[in-house]
Amino acid sequence: MGTMVSETVAGKRPLFFYGWVVVAVGFVTLGIAFGIWYSFSVFFLAIIKNFGWSRAAASSIFSVFIISQALTGLLAGHLQDRFGPRVVIPVGTVILSICLALTSQAQSLWHFYMAYGVFAGAGVSLLAFSSHSAFIPKWFERKRGLALGIAMSGIGFGMLLLVPLVEKSITAYGWRATYLYLSGLVLFVAGPLNVIFSRRRPEDLNLRPNGDDPEEKDKISRRSMIVKVVDQNWANQDWTLKKAISTQRFWSLLMAFFFGSWVYQGVLLHAISAMVDCGLQRESAAYYFGILGIVGAGGKILFGYLSDVLGRERITVLAGIFVVAGIFCLMGMTAGTGLLPLFFAILFGLGYGAAAPVFPSVSADIFLGNSFGLIFAVICIGGGVGGSLGAFISGYLRDVSGSYSFSFYLYFISIFLSCLFICLAGPGKVRRMVLLKRMRSM
Template sequence: MNRPARLHPAWIVAAVAFVALVGAAGFRATPSVLLHPLHAEFRWPVATISAAVSVNLLLYGLTAPFAAALMDRFGIRRVVAAALALVAAGSGLTVFMTASWQLVLCWGVLVGLGTGSMALAFVATVTGRWFVRRRGLVTGVLTAGGAAGQLVFLPLLAMLVAASGWRAAALVVAGAALLVVPLVLCLLREHPADLGLPPYGATEIEPVTRPAGGAAARAVGALVQAARTRPFWLLAAGFAICGATTNGLVGTHFIPAAHDHGMPQTTAAGLLALVGLFDIVGTVASGWLTDRFDPRLLLVAYYALRGGSLLVLPGLFAATTEPSMLVFIIFYGLDWVATVPPTVALCREYFGASGAVVFGWVFASHQVGAAVAATGAGLVRDQLGEYTLAWYVAGTLSVGAAILSLMLLRRRGAAAPGPVGVPAPSPLPAAPRVWSYRD
């Protein structure tokens, strides 16, 4: 009699990683909900509050490559548990703040470092270790964890702010992050080889190799090698625009912009939560497509469509939720972080074993773009009294990102640098694209 197939532990690891990403996403969903309450209570300029958001977004990105290297050296479990504790500390301490520098310290530094340690480089590390088959799909699902966190927390946070004030919302986020820590410590495994198993979809056990040298040296070394290649700069520039047009602009300023047109804050938060809902669908679908189609072409399509939608957004704002705005929310949600699975795949293709760390640096550019956009849009609002110019600039930049992705098609055969400390092989002429994780 045939024994029933056993669930591969890779799926349990992926499930725990998903929950951790949801827990980390809670505080990252709060800036747009808390912007007006903080402005009303402390009389801080919108640009000052936006600057704290920018520090958060910047550290969220810059921490990622170092966190990926730390996970290789000290283990995923320790790094993720410590990161969740930082998120909880930063969120909880905000209830005691009385000056804007404290907002930057708690909201910007502590939460930025914590969430950055569970950024998309964490996703790349988990999928790179545990999956060969279905890698693109799982990347999409885990990436959608952030959107799920936004979906779960945003309406709740908006209602808490309206009923009990912004401090109650901050404490709820701190508690949610702490609740995930025991789950991570108990169930998040490091390598399939530790259990005597190959990764999901592979036939041979991959030996565990601990990288030599410190995590910082490995992260910087990967950047130095990747920076010598044209694809790295094309991917980083496109992803910087991706961050500017999602977390930096829409994620931070959509609710205040809608409120400027007379829409209640809770209604606008509900619309942004819908973006999170459709982002789950779009990102999972993008992972499925990445397993089957050239990720370069997917990036061209995603960025071009995003640019068109942002250019029409200023004419859609109103005091009530019109059908045209709902169409935008659905469309933008499907495209929100659909760029992640193809970008992860391209980093793995171009940079091989260093792909997860290199993606951490590409993701850092994403957050640099987000930080610039968060502050820049706040300045536009302070100086002009409206956000219209910010939407038009973002739409134009997205079209530019599509052009950058088209340029990648000319370098499909670019050789990947080897591991840090090993000389990179000479480029091969016109090397064909090879997928190691196609079904």
């Protein structure tokens, strides 16, 4: 006793809930955005070959990109709260398209810093992770993790489709022409989709979260999953950014994002390079990277759903174990290591896949409200700083030591700390999903 149950329960619903259209559009948009984002791991080697730069110098372009998208996330979150995806995401597609075209003409490092790092990073932020994480949770309560998992699985499909295609395009037409092709893709696909179909919240269509009918909320299946509010005082707070940053949970989430992104961005930028160092051909490495992407898509859906059912903390730790196992496989590769590249792609892909739905779900469980977009955007700055450092330092350590071994050990420490801080944030102590019949027995 002593706990409260959310008012959102399974009642009469329309045959089809429009929230899933929003999720589908997010799937496509995120696939394009992150396919472009992670294709830099292929451009990375082509740019080094073209200009003769060190890996640290080339990595710094990606680091600037990550910091820019994280800082712009503050604006993206605020704009999503105020205007919604029909305005914010198309603006982002125009900015990103122009900047990719400018990147195709870059002749020096500072050109890359400005065109790709600063401005393309800002454009991606308006249509990528923090932007979608600001409005999709408003459409769902019971299936929040699953909905985010499906939308974020577009990231994996984007990696699967775009990264190998980018590799082939660079080989056939060069990296400059390939950036022009990507510029057209983002402008003519992602922009129109969001103008036509995206909506900020269910109330804009006279709907409720999950598509529930409030007049029949008591007619519930005995097997329904419902949201149990464990800490009513916390959940009833009208969370603003000022209130949030005064809490231990906020800083725990920020540090969890910092250390998690250190690992994910470091590995995803340097995985192809590390496999090439081990003797794989660049085309083969890009192929395994594509497998990582599609497995990651499955991991996003699987772990997003399981985080709803089993709890965010448990799934975070389980995903961390997969990440560690995958990095061990990457460490053990040599020219003739057989299945290790495949094992790396599967294990790391599964573990990495959990981050996209679980991180915003954890944050929404704790701080959901009218200012959630802004609060989550500030939390994502931790991820931006961690990701930029992980990407740059991994390249620097490769330059000075001749291998990625030191970086791998830092990844192990970072993933442990990320899991620890999620557990310290304790989203399950604020809200968690339970079976209705279990609640009735309490």
